């Protein structure tokens with residue numbers, strides 16, 4: 580068996596410990612005689628798995644009692660519609676456009692009401708986070724929407740926007756559990772888990788209780804109402820059962836690692852190794868304004884497309900895979916999520932130094 584260092588933006592690297600545990604339990608989950616994949620979601624055994632996953636997530640993030648945790652399907656992209664369908668009571672919402680994912684959410688919301696783009700960083704290819712300390716928030720906005728970490732461009736909000744009292748809705752797909760978070764500052768936090776938590780197929784929504792109502796847009800399907808899933812404890816229909824089980828193992832792994840503060844310290848250490856190198860390199864350069872740099876996704880270029888392509892190819896041969904940048908940005912992108920070991924980042928930087936010596 581030989582494992583690579585996987586810098587994919589998602590689906591992405593998972594902790595090896597978790598994969599091994601899952602392998603050990605594959606044929607017989609704790610004496611049940613079956614795999615979690617084969618188990619009724621109505622069984623007592625599965626009920627313990629999903630309840631424990633929620634309890635562990637609540638502990639990790641310090642989720643207040645007036646927030647509900649929902650394990651849903653449809654990916655982050657389905658939330659682009661589910662959010663306006665459930666929250667757009669006045670049919671008005673304000674969006675901060677910091678990349679393609681925020682733009683897609685904005686475009687989707689426009690199907691349901693008046694979505695306003697109150698700030699954008701599109702003028703500079705989304706290479707920074709705009710100042711959001713005094714935005715023209717709409718008087719009747721039902722919520723203010725951000726994509727907190729921009730997976731494609733490698734930027735992250737370092738301060739949350741002043742929403743002037745409106746609920747903040749945040750897509751945290753690519754920074755979920757990467758650092759401590761004050762949940763009480765948000766109305767709704769959500770993310771697809773395949774970036775920083777678990778296997779594709781699960782999206783976690785953390786929503787303040789007063790935002791879960793029957794008063795949704797006419798025609799909202801039963802399956803797309805938060806209330807349906809909140810009332811049923813995420814077991815209205817068959818949930819993505821195996822994915823939730825793996826997420827639960829990752830929550831426990833993060834606790835063993837010391838929780839979200841320890842995760843943040845480790846993520847800062849890993850990111851600093853890469854950014855410090857980019858800042859002193861004469862060949863590679865980062866594409867993002869320093870003050871907006873993400874700890875999770877680090878895009879960089881050489882300025883020469885052919886050289887970029889040889890870098891990606893040679894890195895893969897050296898066991899450093901999925902470093903190709905998103906098609907809209909080009910160049911390279913290293914996603915260094917929670918589960919990427921420090922040694923992986925060190926090996927990447929060693930490889931970059933070597934490549935630079937050869938091509939300078």
Ligand SMILES: *Cc1c(COP(=O)(O)O)cnc(C)c1O
Pocket residue numbers: 589653654655656657680726728729730750751752753771774
């Ligand atoms: C990957 C990603 C999405 C889309 O996720 P899907 O689960 O594929 O729909 C949305 N937002 C962000 C920030 C992402 O990184």
